[in-house]
Amino acid sequence: MTTQPDASLPQLAWTDVNAARLARNHLSASATGHDPASVASAMLGAHAQVMSAAEVSLATRMEPGTTRQDVREALWTEHALVKTYGPxxxxxxxxxxxxxLWTGALSAIPRPTGIPAKARDGSPLLTPDRLDAVVAAVGDALADAELTVDELTDAVAERAGAWAADPVMEAFQDGWPRWRAATAHAAHAGVLCFGHNRGRKVTYTNPHRWLPGFRPLAPEVALTRLVRRYLYTYGPAHPAHFAKWLAAPTGWAAALFASLEGEGEVERVVLEAGGERSEAWRVAGEAVEARDTAAPVPAVRLLPYFDAFTVASQPRELLFPGRAYERALAGGQAGNYPVLLLDGTVGGVWHQRRSGRRLQVTVEPLRPLTPDRRTALETEVERLAHIQEARAELTVGPVTVGAHA
Incomplete structure (x- = not known):
């Protein structure tokens, strides 16, 4: 039997909630005067497994004229951004x-993030003591250096023991050294991040080189702040949505929300969406503001792979309505396709192919474009090309490549 939402709770409409999320993500209007770091802060990080997508995610939220070079300078010259393992x-x-904040919160998730349980021979890949030894060795080795994976393997083995270099971690066709199972854990401990590429080789370094002396916030403080910020940007939401965003245990997230509700940090509301009403959580006392809902919902936006807005916004079936749920998601997972937003919800997919300075962009709308929408799409494609320092060529038609192509 389905429990009916408490009628005494504040009632929020999906359209207002989505408008506020768009505004707080700087998607309704460009973040004039904001730098890449402040935009990354507002969206709670830019997914950077594909660096070009991260550059577009940030730059498309900034004032017109911003290019990928602005993001690169913030990352590699100013060190206002850091490339690391996040949610x-x-x-x-x-x-x-x-x-x-991030290291305090991510290191508090009750699981060994990114650490497979078993080595190739069935033995424990990293015991707690060995995990601590690897993290300490990584932090020391990278304190004043940028090292490739091979160089860091040697350095960790020298400090922690030869066992750290044993090629026993399952990884594609080869075995990776044992210590690499702790890569994300070391990042969440605050002793590892990405350094400058050396040719085609990735390097790692210690983020203390760019933020000297920082310490992770106390877990309870960091988690409270992260929940509040997540709910401000992507709420109202359920604990399960927060858990999915972090890849954390659902039961742990539910207990965390219950604790914060008891402390008056978060509160329940009723979200009216798609003809259904359900309880969700928001920051206590923080109503959707008129300035957020009054911001113009963008007619057309192009968002790249794994953009934070499409990954974090829930319920998915409302952001990806109708045909979009099947066409623009990969088994229910958001981010595997770049998406076309029409009036604030997903209304198509797109793909780009670069050849020299030419950027060939194919956009597949899932409903007919009015002349005004077509003009807005052409403008958006021009902006996409400018961000990537290229010349745009637009084709409106089927996208024939698969997910994450």
Whole structure:
């Protein structure tokens, strides 16, 4: 039997909630005067497994004229951004000054993030003692250096023991050294992030080089702040949505929300969406503001792979209505297709192919475009090309490549 929502709770409409999320993500209007770090802060990090997608995610939220070079300078020259392992143990661009928050919160998730349980021979891959030894060795080796994976393997083995270099971790066709199972854990402990590429080789370094002396916030403080920020940007939401966003246990998230509700940090509301009413949580006392719902919902936006807005926004079936749920999601997972937003919800997919300075963009709308929408799409494609320092060529038609192509 389905429990009816408490009628005494504040009632929020999906359209208002989505408008507020768009505004707080700087998708209703460009973040004039904001730098890449402040935009990354607002969206709670930019997924950077595909760096070009992270550059577009940030730059498309900034004022017209911004290019990928602005993001690169913030990352590699100013060190206002840091490339590291963020939510879900995946690569993100995060504001460097927020590392105490992120490391405090991510290291508090009750699981060994990114650590497979068994080695190839069935033995434990990293015991707690060995995990601590690897993290300490990584932090020391990277304190004043940028090292490739092979160089870091040698350095960790020298400090922790030869066992750390044993090629026993399952990885594609080869075995990776044992210590690599702790890569995301070391990042969440605040002793590892990405350094400058050396040719085609990735390097790692210690983020203390760019934010000297920082310490992870106390877990209870960091988690409270992260929940509040998540609910401000992507709420109202359920504990299960927060857990999915972090790749954390659902039961743990439910207990965390219950604790914060008891402390007056979060409160329940009723979300009216798609003809259904359900209880969800928001920051206590923080109503959707008129300035957020009054912001113009964008007629057309192009968002790249794994954009934070499409990954974190729930319920998915409302952001991906009708045919979009099947066409723009991969088995229910958001982010595997770049998406076309029409009036604030997913209304198509797109794909780009670069050849020299030419950027060939194919957009597949899932409903007919009015002349005004077509004009807006052409403008958006021009902006996409400008961000990537290229010349745009637009084709409106079927996207024939698969997910994450």
């Amino acid at each position: 879900r143990g995946t690569v993100h661009l995060l504001p460097t000054h927020e590392l105490p």
